[in-house]
Amino acid sequence: xxxxxxxxxxxxxxxxxxxxxxxxxxxxxxxxxxxxxxxxxxxxxxxxxxxxxxxxxxxxxxxxxxxxxxxxxxxxxxxx
Numbered sequence: 001x002x003x004x005x006x007x008x009x010x011x012x013x014x015x016x017x018x019x020x021x022x023x024x025x026x027x028x029x030x031x032x033x034x035x036x037x038x039x040x041x042x043x044x045x046x047x048x049x050x051x052x053x054x055x056x057x058x059x060x061x062x063x064x065x066x067x068x069x070x071x072x073x074x075x076x077x078x079x080x
Contacts, residue, residue, distance in 0.1 A: 052077055 001009040008025040020032040021040075029040045051071045053062050055078030066074055 049073070050075060054078060 001007070006025075009022065011020060011022040013020050018034060021029070022032070023029040029042065030037055031040050047070075049069065049071045051062070051066045051074045053066075053074050053076050055076040058076070065071075
């Protein structure tokens with residue numbers, strides 16, 4: 001969800017497992033599963049970041065993003 005051009009809420013759902021991950025502006029990240037909702041934290045030092053890119057529709061913008069943030073590992077995915 002975006003408000004005034006800034007993200008304020010994001011959700012990733014895994015319906016087959018009844019697991020949902022999200023992050024909310026000023027509230028942090030959370031996980032919802034059979035045990036309820038609980039806060040989660042990212043402890044990445046950014047050297048471990050992995051970019052997921054399209055196998056068939058990659059763009060200069062994605063490559064530029066990875067370069068800007070020093071992301072070395074790029075995994076390509078596609079439906080075929």
